[in-house]
Structure formats: C-alpha cells, structure tokens
Amino acid sequence: MPNPTAAMLVIGDEILSGRTRDSNMHHLAGALTGHGIDLKEARVVSDHAPSIVAAIRALSAAYDHVFTSGGIGPTHDDITADCIAEAFGAHIDVRADARALLEAHYARTGQELNAARLRMARIPDGATLIDNPVSTAPGFIIGNVHVMAGVPAVFEAMVASVLPTLTGGAPLLSETLRVDRPEGEIAAPLGELAARYADLSIGCYPFIRNGQPGANVVIRGTEAARVAAALDDLKAALD
Amino acid sequence: MPNPTAAMLVIGDEILSGRTRDSNMHHLAGALTGHGIDLKEARVVSDHAPSIVAAIRALSAAYDHVFTSGGIGPTHDDITADCIAEAFGAHIDVRADARALLEAHYARTGQELNAARLRMARIPDGATLIDNPVSTAPGFIIGNVHVMAGVPAVFEAMVASVLPTLTGGAPLLSETLRVDRPEGEIAAPLGELAARYADLSIGCYPFIRNGQPGANVVIRGTEAARVAAALDDLKAALD
Structure with a gap:
C-alpha cells in the first residue's frame, strides 16, 4: 500500500519578503519522512485571505493530510483560523475549551487575557485542539488540515503532538553516495540503475565545492534489502 | 501603479524529503523585494512531471513573472525543461545555440560532451537562453517563466543575470522595531496603527528568546516618509 500523502502550507509575508528564512518546512519534511508519510507539495502564501x-x-x-504554519497569534495580521473556517464553511468564534486554556495560562503567569489574546481562542466548530506545551495558545485540526503556529519552537512541539496520532506507512530509508565527479559523467549508469530499480527513487543532487563539481546520489525506498542492492550496483557501476 | 507580481517554483524531491534545506527561495525573495517585484507565492513540488x-x-x-529552480541537469531525474515545454505546448529538442555553448565549454575543459550532458541543451522553441557564468549549461525564459538551476551558486548567478532585465516597481522599504514584550500586549495599538496606515503593510513576528516572548514589528511600504511616520507613531504608542 502506498504511503499517505501530505502537503504543507506556510502562511506569512515575512517569508515571501525575504525577511525571514523559513525552517518549519524543512523540519516537517524530515519528521514526515521518518513517519512514513510522503510530503508531496509545499506552498508559501502571504497574509492575504483569498490566497x-x-x-x-x-x-x-x-x-491525505495538510499541515499549516503561521498566522494564529493575537495580532491583526493573524487571519489563519478565520480563513480555515471559511475554507471548510465552518462557523468560528471564541470557543469555551480554548478560552479555558488561555484563562488558566494567563492567570498562572499574572498577565491579562485581553481582547487580542482572546482571538487565539477563535476555533472553528468541529475542530479538535492541538496541544501547545510552549505557550498554551492551541492549534487545531479540522477535516484533514492541521493548523499550527509559525514560531519554530511551537511548530515543532505541535508536530511532535500530532504525528504519533497519524497512521504512517513504511518509513522511507535512504542511502547516499557522494561522487566527486561531475554528474554529466555518471548520468548514463545512473539512468540505467534507475530503470532497473523502478521501485526505488534514485536522485542525483549536484554540488560545487571548492570550485569542483560533484554529486550526491540518493537511493530511497522502503525495503532495506532493495536499497542496499541498488547501492552495491551503483558502486560497481561507478568503479 | 502596483508593483509587478511573481511566484517561485522549487522543483526537487530532495527538499520535500527533508534531505536538503532550500536556500534559493530565501535568496530570490530578498532579490525581488530589492528590485520592486512582489513575490506573492512559492511552491515546492517533486520530480513528478504532471505536478x-x-x-x-x-x-x-x-x-506577472514565474521563477523556477532545479531539474535542468544531465541526469534521468532532470525533467524540468521537458515539463516547461509541455506546459507551453512548445516543441523541445537539443538546440544549436545551447549545444554550441556546451561544445565550447567541454572542449575548453577537456571533458566529453556525452549524451547525458547534451540533454542540458534541450531548450523549448521560442525560449531565450539565460547565461550561466558558473557551469555554462544555460537556463531559459519562455513566456513569463524563468527556468534556472537548483545549485545555489548557479541559481544566484542566473538571478543576477535576469533581474536587471525586468522592470521593477518602487523597492519595498522596511523598518523593524524589536519589542521585548509578548505580542498579545501590543496587539491593540498595532491593530489601530495598521488601520490608520492602510497603505503600508504592518506585520508582527513573534519570537521566543531565552524563554522570553518578544516580537519584531515590521513596517513595509514604498514611501520612506510614510514608513518613518508610522515607525514614530508605533514608538509613541508603545511608550
């Protein structure tokens, strides 16, 4: 059976303006690969509701699954929860369970649960809350969409909460062979190998280091024996 | 007149598997912002032709403009050029001008222009070549799509070749105020400021540093005097 598929949506002007370099996509990609869920697409959009x-x-x-990051804080540019509600045609308002979490948190820390902070308790009807062990304001799950925070420490904690609840397939195994030759010289044997091992994914990722071209050949698959056999054949072909 | 708009498409399994952390999106975002072109969306897809x-x-x-990175090398997983041709309904084959560039390069370096390397001369009919000062194999422009390499050194050189040929709008100016208070405490004055300066983009980007919450407030716009006035008002409001 093929692995479940996933997409990620990063929400935020700061990534698209070049001000901030996103790290959540890279974190989620690694976590999903380890869990046997195939991340097939990622998108970044700005804080613009129709987008x-x-x-x-x-x-x-x-x-099968969608994961979002960003836009669930207390400020005017945090519009993700309302957009998700709109996408699902769900009613959204301050919800009692989320409000109770925030009330307890701000009472504990001696801070005020003001109107802005209360926006973080806006949760669509029918959604399940995602625990936020870092700063309390919850994420949520509605349909197949997991809505999480943009701050990396919070995003990563939410991923850790959510992932064990999802059924993964066989984790993707990979072997990498670094070849210090230009990829144009190894392309022919590589193409033959890829054709012979059609059940595996064989990628070639060129680099330039100290002015010298090289490539990392990555063999990915879910069966350890097949991956190992392809690696042996690759080494033999390049000798 | 509003600035021209742009999107980026990153092509490659290695980003979605978490093996490689993309840097080209962040580079392009900064370069476009400086040139007065608004990057509105970015996508990452795998080496899968229909996607x-x-x-x-x-x-x-x-x-208005699309920029791609990745998938134009010599190996079996480099399928970008053929996919672009299909998207535009254009014929594609080894083209004489691109072949001449590669012939000269490999003659100079004493390497063989083999069948795999010749694939890098596959250019759709009607496309304009993009200079590659690093490793010769060209990118190309067809319609409003700029097709560039995935290796960061080559991608960045191609962006530098292409950007001066595009008409930009007014470069986006920005001022950042770091506030060492949780964003929930500054959300109300920030919302009022954003409403009063509707011609500007005012974003609030929270962080957690040494366990303490804070936020960077970023004011963006194309008129220096307006950005400065908003920054003054922001400082006064938070005093």
Missing part, C-alpha cells in the same frame, strides 16, 4: 482559503481548499482536496 | 506542468500553468497564469 489562504484557495490554497487550503486545493491542498485539502489533493492530499 | 510540475500543473504548477507552471497555474502560476504562469496568476502572476
């Missing part, structure tokens, strides 16, 4: 709604609808229909 | 073709068609129709 968020359209992306959620497209990705939710195309993949 | 690449569909993404190119969608982004090319929605934005």
Whole structure:
C-alpha cells in the first residue's frame, strides 16, 4: 500500500519578503519522512485571505493530510483560523475549551487575557485542539488540515503532538553516495540503475565545492534489502 | 501603479524529503523585494512531471513573472525543461545555440560532451537562453517563466543575470522595531496603527528568546516618509 500523502502550507509575508528564512518546512519534511508519510507539495502564501482559503481548499482536496504554519497569534495580521473556517464553511468564534486554556495560562503567569489574546481562542466548530506545551495558545485540526503556529519552537512541539496520532506507512530509508565527479559523467549508469530499480527513487543532487563539481546520489525506498542492492550496483557501476 | 507580481517554483524531491534545506527561495525573495517585484507565492513540488506542468500553468497564469529552480541537469531525474515545454505546448529538442555553448565549454575543459550532458541543451522553441557564468549549461525564459538551476551558486548567478532585465516597481522599504514584550500586549495599538496606515503593510513576528516572548514589528511600504511616520507613531504608542 502506498504511503499517505501530505502537503504543507506556510502562511506569512515575512517569508515571501525575504525577511525571514523559513525552517518549519524543512523540519516537517524530515519528521514526515521518518513517519512514513510522503510530503508531496509545499506552498508559501502571504497574509492575504483569498490566497489562504484557495490554497487550503486545493491542498485539502489533493492530499491525505495538510499541515499549516503561521498566522494564529493575537495580532491583526493573524487571519489563519478565520480563513480555515471559511475554507471548510465552518462557523468560528471564541470557543469555551480554548478560552479555558488561555484563562488558566494567563492567570498562572499574572498577565491579562485581553481582547487580542482572546482571538487565539477563535476555533472553528468541529475542530479538535492541538496541544501547545510552549505557550498554551492551541492549534487545531479540522477535516484533514492541521493548523499550527509559525514560531519554530511551537511548530515543532505541535508536530511532535500530532504525528504519533497519524497512521504512517513504511518509513522511507535512504542511502547516499557522494561522487566527486561531475554528474554529466555518471548520468548514463545512473539512468540505467534507475530503470532497473523502478521501485526505488534514485536522485542525483549536484554540488560545487571548492570550485569542483560533484554529486550526491540518493537511493530511497522502503525495503532495506532493495536499497542496499541498488547501492552495491551503483558502486560497481561507478568503479 | 502596483508593483509587478511573481511566484517561485522549487522543483526537487530532495527538499520535500527533508534531505536538503532550500536556500534559493530565501535568496530570490530578498532579490525581488530589492528590485520592486512582489513575490506573492512559492511552491515546492517533486520530480513528478504532471505536478510540475500543473504548477507552471497555474502560476504562469496568476502572476506577472514565474521563477523556477532545479531539474535542468544531465541526469534521468532532470525533467524540468521537458515539463516547461509541455506546459507551453512548445516543441523541445537539443538546440544549436545551447549545444554550441556546451561544445565550447567541454572542449575548453577537456571533458566529453556525452549524451547525458547534451540533454542540458534541450531548450523549448521560442525560449531565450539565460547565461550561466558558473557551469555554462544555460537556463531559459519562455513566456513569463524563468527556468534556472537548483545549485545555489548557479541559481544566484542566473538571478543576477535576469533581474536587471525586468522592470521593477518602487523597492519595498522596511523598518523593524524589536519589542521585548509578548505580542498579545501590543496587539491593540498595532491593530489601530495598521488601520490608520492602510497603505503600508504592518506585520508582527513573534519570537521566543531565552524563554522570553518578544516580537519584531515590521513596517513595509514604498514611501520612506510614510514608513518613518508610522515607525514614530508605533514608538509613541508603545511608550
């Protein structure tokens, strides 16, 4: 059976303006690969409601799971929860369970649960809360969409909460062979290997280091014996 | 007049598997912002032809410019050029001008222009070549799509070749104020500021440093005097 598929949606002007370099996509990609879920697509959109709604609808229909990051804080540019509600045609308001979490947190820390912070308790009807062990304000799951925070420490904690609840397939195994030759010289044997091992994914990732071209050949698959056999054949072919 | 819009398409399994952390998106985002072109969306897709073709068609129709990275090398997993040709309904084959570039390069370096390397001269009819000062194999432009290499050194050199040929709008200016208070405490004055300066983009980017919450407030706009006035008002409001 093929592995479940997933997409990620990163929400935030700061990534698209070049101000911030996203790290959540890289983190999620590694976590999903280890869990046997295939990340098939990622998108980054700005804090623009129609763009968020359209992306959620497209990705939710195309993949088994969708993971979002960003836009669930207390400020005016945090519009993700309302956009998700719109995408699912769900009613959204401050919800008692989320409000109770925030009330307890702010009472404990001696801070005020003001109107802005209360926005973080806006959760669509029918959604399940995602625990936030770092700063309390929860994420949520509605349909096949997991809505999580943009701050990397919080995002990573939410991924750790959510992933064990999802059924993964066989984890993807990979072997990498670094070849200090230009990829143009190894392309022919590599193409033959890829044709012979059609059940594996064989990628060639060129680099330039100290002015010298080289390539990492990565062999990916779910059966350890097949991956090992392909690696042996690759080494023999390049000798 | 609003600035031209752009989208980026990153092509490659290695990003989605978590093996490689993309840097080209962050580089392009900064370069476009400085040039007065608004990057509105970015997507990452795997080396899967139908996904690449569909993404190119969608982004090319929605934005003024599209920039791609990855998949134009000599190996079996380099399928970008053929996918772009399919998206535009253009014929593609080894083209004489690109072949001449490669012949000269490999003659100079004493390497063989073999069948795999010749694949890098596959250019759709009607496309304009993009200079590759690093490793010769060219990128190309067809319609509003700029097709560039995935290796960061080559991608960045191609961006430097291409950007001066594109008409930009007013470069986006930005001012950042770091606030060492949780964003929930500054959300109300920030929302009022954003409403009063509707011509500017005002974003709030929370962080957790040494366990303490804070936020960077970023004010963006194309008129220096307006950005400065908003920054003054922000400082006064938070005093």
